[in-house]
Amino acid sequence: MISISWSDKFSIGVEIIDEQHKKLFQLINELNSNITGNSSKQILSSSLDALISYTEYHFREEEDYMFNVSYPRFEQHKAVHDNLKEQVINFKRKIQEGEDDPKQFLDFLYDWLTKHIMEQDKKIGKFMDLAVLRPIM
């Protein structure tokens, strides 16, 4: 994986979520440079932990946001997050047991996240755009 940079194509138009996605990109890049730079096991594992815990934090925040704006696909979207969280737990266990490595996890998360933003999170932004036009009940 080469380092990823934020560009407007990833923006969903909801500032608080965009800012958190930027932070996720940054943590992915940090883990990537720790992997390619042959950092110590300790640094690698704290970089991995930082990425995992920020991902969990971000999901909670995004779910709160969707809930508060009565996003109609809330349940489906949360289920997608829950599924990813389960996969992350499995990855973490396998990495700890030496059956998998952080590089594989990083590639997986990078693909997952970019697709998720483009296909799922963008729908939240679209919903909010239309909400502006919706009459107040």
Ligand SMILES: [Fe+2]
């Ligand atoms: Fe999401």
